[in-house]
């Protein structure tokens with residue numbers, strides 16, 4: 015058994031607001047960036063929840079950083095779960111591989127449990143970092159590139175598309191569309207209030223350049239906004255021909271008509287050689303709208319949002335299932351370490367809903383919580399996720415296949431929100 019050693023020379027604790035500049039200086043060393051720490055600290059201080067901002071300290075020096083913010087995750091079946099969105103994680107290069115990340119993760123996960131959160135979420139800078147902490151890749155995302163030259167759609171657009179100047183009202187319209195849409199989209203999360211103003215360029219940020227681009231709103235026949243697109247462009251000419259690249263920041267639509275109209279609007283612009291959309295769903299319907307589906311090319315398919323189940327029974331009871339199933343599942347956390355814990359739950363699911371309670375009954379299936387977390391949103395197959403997480407012990411023949419089918423969903427999850 016491997017023992018997790020906590021180096022006592024480091025103190026892991028919540029930071030005080032007046033330690034924010036030092037915290038960013040430490041983060042910058044890990045991210046290989048020279049942040050304007052004082053400027054960013056001034057910007058974030060009024061907004062941050064300091065009960066979720068962790069630092070590792072060696073004496074008075076910050077050597078490690080971990081932060082999370084409160085969000086809400088949409089689940090298969092349209093349930094919702096309170097979540098902890100983990101971000102800006104880093105350890106000074108002089109202090110790496112001494113257990114600092116492990117201790118910050120343990121501290122925030124314990125706090126997350128106390129806060130009543132069901133899941134923790136993150137985007138992994140490097141794939142191998144987070145599996146050991148119980149996270150699994152639950153959402154796959156992809157880059158779509160549309161070649162608009164000569165593109166034709168099967169159907170004509172309806173409603174109207176209007177280019178608008180960024181304003182608080184426009185940001186509000188976009189937010190209303192997004193909030194209605196994200197409640198229907200498993201894998202999507204709620205956003206922070208202030209992100210809308212950054213996203214439309216109304217607020218400057220010390221993190222990077224102020225957003226400067228274009229926004230178009232789609233209105234239905236009654237004049238209600240039911241979709242929006244936000245994009246920037248890079249001017250490009252090839253042999254005297256305009257071949258500019260449009261970078262799509264976001265396109266969200268509440269109806270099929272709005273989705274079609276916004277893609278047509280983009281495809282019909284002059285001077286555009288390609289439209290590139292990152293962090294989209296691999297199951298984007300765009301190619302099916304086109305007479306020549308090959309004009310829309312998908313690439314860069316890979317792991318997007320990672321999920322860790324913090325409250326296993328709570329999480330499994332909260333989501334919907336597309337078939338019936340009854341299983342006793344034992345999930346293991348910190349497998350093979352001195353801190354190993356096991357949670358055994360009886361899951362009883364059908365199309366109307368599910369119950370999931372801790373149980374002492376014999377397990378049908380034992381697996382790592384990271385595998386269960388990967389499969390949680392229905393887009394990653396459990397039978398695949400176990401391969402990266404020490405396999406699964408099947409105590410009842412067929413239990414793995416049953417669980418694999420039970421967790422899978424027809425529509426894949428998607429999260430368009432990066433943090």
Ligand SMILES: CC(C)(COP(=O)(O)OP(=O)(O)OC[C@H]1O[C@@H](n2cnc3c(N)ncnc32)[C@H](O)[C@@H]1OP(=O)(O)O)[C@@H](O)C(=O)NCCC(=O)NCCS
Pocket residue numbers: 044045102103104105106109110111112113114115116117137138139140142143146
């Ligand atoms: C990733 C990072 C935070 C790790 O911090 P750390 O304090 O060195 O991590 P720990 O010492 O707690 O490592 C715990 C385990 O994870 C492993 N691990 C840590 N970082 C890893 C990485 N990048 N790739 C593979 N394994 C990694 C360690 O080897 C260790 O394994 P072991 O228990 O088998 O020995 C740090 O290297 C860093 O700041 N990297 C640059 C910034 C970054 O990538 N941040 C993450 C943003 S999502």
